[in-house]
Amino acid sequence: MNPELETKLQHKIDTKTKPIGALGELERIAFQIGCIQQTESPKIEKPSVVVFAGDHGIATKGEVNPFPQEVTAQMVYNFVNGGAAINVFSNTNNLNLKIVDAGVNHKFPEELDIINAKIDFGTKNYQEEPAMTLAQCERAFKEGGAIISQLKNEGTNTVGFGEMGISNTSSAALLMAYFTKTPIAECVGSGTGLDGEGISKKQDILTEVFQKYDPQNALEALSVFGGFEIAMICGAILKAAELKMIIIIDGFIVTAALLAAQAINKTVLDYCIFAHNSNEKGHSKMLAFLKAKPLLSLGLRLGEGTGAALAIPLVQASVDFLNNMASFDTAGVSEETKESLV
Template sequence: MTYRIESIINPELEVKLQQKINLKTKPIGALGELERIAFKIGCIQQTENPKVENPAIVVFAGDHGIAAKGEVNPFPQEVTSQMVYNFVNGGAAINIFSNTNGLNLKIVDAGVNYKFPEVFDIINAKIDFGTKNYQEEPAMTLEQCEKAFFKGGDIISTLKDGGTNTIGFGEMGISNTSSAALLMAYFTKIPISDCVGAGTGLNNEGISKKQQILSEVYKKYDPKNPLEAMSVFGGFEIAMLCGAILKAAELKMTIVIDGFIVTAALLAAQAINKNVLEYCIFAHNSNEKGHIKMLNFLNAKPLLSLGLRLGEGTGAALAIPLVQVSVNFLNDMASFDAAGVSGETKD
């Protein structure tokens, strides 16, 4: 579980990048967050001329044992497999957003409680047919958790070998907001009641019941390290996300982080290797209750605030075009000298 993730800090390059940004035909700072993104991607790629190449979205899907009881989720567990069918058929929001923005969309069966036809355009990385119910026992074994980490990393390595250097992540799994809330509480030490939200649409009574159930689950276990916490509370799709995020950083890829569940995976990843955060751009502020607290814990500044809480990587798919335009302005926008425009006057 060792990842060799190098820091992107390079003072000499940083000076050159900032100078290049400042000399574009605009007032200093006039492109706001786009300037920050351009600077960061230059640092990630260690160049004054970064590129966004073959951007992709990877959606990991998995089922959760606790969902079978229906106590923390308003939708039945079968919705996970049904939504994977929807992804394959091109009918989901992530399909529309990916198609619109020219993103390579990959769907991964990390552990859905269903056997998909082999002809489906799905990456079969299934660990098992859903996790166990953590009300009764850990969600998965340590061996299963490690396997999920490595499989997530292998998927990213394949994409990198195919020319992808910018990647966004999404997920699908009924009850995965419950796992994310438990992981959030473990890694941030925020009270579990402040981590639990509506998920796929619980009313106030449902949220209260979910808080009570997850509080009991949280007290039941005492994980000693990030891998153990993921094995106890996580889902196969969340564990695979964590491994994928770590591998993407090791491969020096730009990582676009989606909402509540993907950020929960990132909490585990940064507990394993803090340098992973240097490769992350945060797509949006989800409307799921705990997400803003996660972002604050990570000192993260999201690009968008659109009231989204769908998952699937939809926020990442909307943010990647902003990443692309940031790189393009850095490379293609004229400098004052090149355009023959007078720059700032000096006293």
């Protein structure tokens, strides 16, 4: 907390050539970023989106997902080839895009342009045993943190997170139920396109899974219910907050990782900007639990960090108005006009 800086920031925002509060959420974001960077003139530098990919053991049965597990690896190749929505939006907004193999059930060529942080070839099926060991979960944390440290060293101060993993909405629903104490039925959605019967079956399966375990803390919950990509994002969020970076939170899966991260260290929320309200069932309740205000509501439920990529230009606009918009004094606005606006 720096009350003097906060007062100066608010004064700078309020004395721009506009009515007080007229730029709405952009004013709130500008204030938050100024507080994160401890300056009245914050900057967005080399904004990046990191997409973590991992497979889930439960997907091999095909009971909670309409698409086969192999789609995860196929989409990683699509990311590398530039053919996915996240590639398009990253190019549109000049974002630095990184793809991470956190635990895909596929052996990628060494020369493929991805970050190899593979913990294992997919998690175990939590219908039968915990998704991963505590040691694997801790390693995922460290790998996620190392990736963020490298990005910071390369000049990034703003990072958005994305994910890819068939069945990872199931893991996210389980984590949501654990951290928010919400009934499973209110956490489970259609994922990649289940119909009503499929959603009902998914609810029944995940209810049984949830009742099977009794994790005692966030790390245990992640190891039992999580995916390698979710655990890695959790570690990445914690490291980004430690490094005082601006964190752009995407949709349902990334917010599940954040639920775990804030259970470990609540101060991470000070560094988070919420990109959008996903159309995946449960996400709005996650946001309500975190008292979060998302920037966008576009009916998205794709993942990949697409919401984060679309929101980053708004974050940039917040900083730009704070730094570049005239104040009443510099614009030479008369006191009479100023009073009418304020």
